[in-house]
Amino acid sequence: MISAQRLRSGLVLSPPILWTIMFMFVPYTILLVYSFWKTQYPIFVPAFQFGNYIELVRDPQYVRVLLRTLKIAGLVSLLALLLAYPYAYFLVFKVKNASARAALYMAVVAPLWVSYLLRAYTWKTILGTQGILNSFLMSTGLISEPSSIFLYNQAAMVLTLTYVFIPFMVMPIYAALEKIPVSLKEASADLGEGRFATFLKVTFPLSMTGVVAGFTMTFCLAFGDFIALSNKWVWPDPEYCFITVKENRPSSAVSERTRTEPSVPSCTAPSTCQTSRRASLTGSPLPSRTRPSIRTASPATSA
Secondary structure, three states, X not given: OOXXXXXXHHHHHHHHHHHXXXXXXXXXXXXXXXXXXXXXXXXXXXXXXXXXXXXXXXXXXXXXXXXXXXXXXXXXXXXXXXXXXXXXXXXXXXXXXXHHHHHHHHHHHHHHHOOHHHHHHHHHHHHOOOOHHHHHHHHOOXXXXXXXXXXXXXXXXXXXXXXXXXXXXXXXXXHHHXXXXXXXXXHHHHOOOOHHHHHHHHHHHHOHXXXXXXXXXXXXXXXXXXXXXXXXXXXXXXXXXXXXXXXXXXXXXXHHHOOOOOOOOOOOOHHHHHHHHHHHXXXXXXXXXXXXXXXXXXXXXXX
């Protein structure tokens, strides 16, 4: 006989387990199977071969994309840590008023309620030629005309992604620091240790769980969200990237499995996505040599 406690535990755990299996395990299994298939346009032939994985390593385009994305994710995570830790430390140990602490904490969390794209394009407005930064520099006389050096580069990409993902760094660090008893810092001071020594020997080691959790989340989100396509920052146009992924599903499956966060399938044709994104930013039509045909995008030929 199954005890009532085990039955209740099974009923409570069944929904999340089923959700995990259906929406994470099954899709990743399908993705893994696709990665071994061969592409014989317009169909995909089931096979067991490692050609797609070998191509991922041999093709310098894929290597550049992965390394550049790794660099961007690392810079975003490091910058977010340098900004988030002092802020969380200030909230926990310096702000004594509970209401003020809650308000400052919500100031970091509240942007998560806003659309991701809206937050990203806000920085495009700030850094653009007609943005706040250019207007300020022109009003102070530092520049005579709007400059475009603040946008479409890796620095702008790191800045934007840091702003987008910094809440995921602040929250775990804040939770870890909040659990540190104040008596430990007082004991360290009683033993003659200074503030900096107390921080290095007591506070920081005890907050490492939050640091590791925040760094991991930020790195995975940045690595899984951003695909560095060229030396200039561009975001792939979802329409053309979707068509490209449907054209070359096995190779796309390999590229997707190298990412650490489940997200939108990565684009396997950087030149196409890059050109389409630049065209959409400038308002010019997409060149005919990179525009995918309707036949390619149709369900009958891409299924």
